[in-house]
Amino acid sequence: MNLETKYLGLRLRNPIILGSSPLCDDVDAAKRLEDEGVAALVMRSLFEEQFTPDSAEKFEAGFPSLQEYTFRPDEYLRQLEQLKKAVTIPVIASLNGRNPGGWNVFAQRLAAAGADAIELNCYHVATEPEAAGHDSETDMMTVLRDVVQSVRIPVSVKLSPFHTSPADTAVALDHAGCAGLVLFNRFYQPDIDIETLAVHPQLRLSDSSELLLRLRWLAILSPLVRGSLAATGGIHTAEDMIKALLVGADAVQLVSLVLRQGPDVVPGLLASLQSWMTRHGFHSLADFRGKLDLTHCPDPAAFERANYVRTLRSWKA
Numbered sequence: 464m465n466l467e468t469k470y471l472g473l474r475l476r477n478p479i480i481l482g483s484s485p486l487c488d489d490v491d492a493a494k495r496l497e498d499e500g501v502a503a504l505v506m507r508s509l510f511e512e513q514f515t516p517d518s519a520e521k522f523e524a525g526f527p528s529l530q531e532y533t534f535r536p537d538e539y540l541r542q543l544e545q546l547k548k549a550v551t552i553p554v555i556a557s558l559n560g561r562n563p564g565g566w567n568v569f570a571q572r573l574a575a576a577g578a579d580a581i582e583l584n585c586y587h588v589a590t591e592p593e594a595a596g597h598d599s600e601t602d603m604m605t606v607l608r609d610v611v612q613s614v615r616i617p618v619s620v621k622l623s624p625f626h627t628s629p630a631d632t633a634v635a636l637d638h639a640g641c642a643g644l645v646l647f648n649r650f651y652q653p654d655i656d657i658e659t660l661a662v663h664p665q666l667r668l669s670d671s672s673e674l675l676l677r678l679r680w681l682a683i684l685s686p687l688v689r690g691s692l693a694a695t696g697g698i699h700t701a702e703d704m705i706k707a708l709l710v711g712a713d714a715v716q717l718v719s720l721v722l723r724q725g726p727d728v729v730p731g732l733l734a735s736l737q738s739w740m741t742r743h744g745f746h747s748l749a750d751f752r753g754k755l756d757l758t759h760c761p762d763p764a765a766f767e768r769a770n771y772v773r774t775l776r777s778w779k780a
């Protein structure tokens with residue numbers, strides 16, 4: 464049985480990627496993930512506030528001081544080099560920020576240090592009333608072009624689900640040379656403590672329910688973009704992974720599941736994928752990938768507005 468997939472032009476032995484997280488901070492842990500079957504690694508992000516030349520001026524109130532980041536830029540490059548020495552699977556570096564300008568130099572350093580690809584996470588919470596709706600997309604396109612023009616390795620973008628027209632944004636990125644889209648960034652919502660009257664930032668791990676938003680947009684974008692697609696957010700079981708592949712993902716990224724259960728969760732996922740494929744007579748991922756995307760599924764309306772009306776009517780008290 465062939466579980467191989469192509470992601471960002473890279474040949475992966477199976478569709479399981481370790482998503483951007485602290486799980487690659489330790490080389491031995493990364494090696495263990497490779498041994499358990501993970502097919503590629505995404506490093507934690509390095510932040511714009513750290514690596515762009517005028518970063519000091521970009522610091523906003525409430526941003527951590529430079530000492531609070533796990534890796535300084537030079538340490539990040541060293542970690543990347545160490546990972547490349549330790550594992551044979553692709554290692555994807557991650558840059559995170561929102562303001563255009565100055566990304567190219569560090570992107571070149573990542574490529575020189577051996578990164579197989581770069582994932583851009585343009586994490587932006589648009590709270591400024593003077594910012595127009597399309598400003599975030601314009602900035603993201605500028606960042607993407609800047610990086611794509613400066614390196615020869617593939618560059619992907621981790622998208623937010625909150626674009627006014629995700630399809631338009633995805634196609635524009637695809638045309639601008641984006642090698643793949645990662646759907647979707649997770650926004651961490653602060654909670655309120657009603658006793659101390661304080662606002663608490665919090666990091667909650669995901670569950671499978673978060674996957675549904677990803678499935679819908681993977682299904683919609685799969686026929687539209689030439690680049691690769693990866694699902695991130697809510698992959699917790701082999702069923703979740705299979706669903707993402709059925710709607711057109713080339714790969715899935717795991718974080719919460721591995722943080723909770725450790726690297727030895729991976730062989731079980733791969734075994735379950737294989738046995739499902741056997742039951743359905745599929746010999747390779749190509750046999751079923753995208754079978755339920757918008758152009759191939761028997762009921763495309765299920766992904767569109769008609770679904771809304773139908774879903775509301777389906778409620779029985």
Ligand SMILES: Cc1cc2nc3c(=O)[nH]c(=O)nc-3n(C[C@H](O)[C@H](O)[C@H](O)COP(=O)(O)O)c2cc1C
Nearest residue numbers: 482483484507508584669695696697698717718719
């Ligand atoms: C502890 C932790 C650290 C993370 N760090 C990053 C990061 O540095 N850059 C990034 O793009 N995403 C980061 N993420 C988000 C994950 O890559 C992933 O998109 C998100 O957790 C959803 O996937 P999951 O449902 O498999 O956890 C982090 C997530 C967690 C839980």
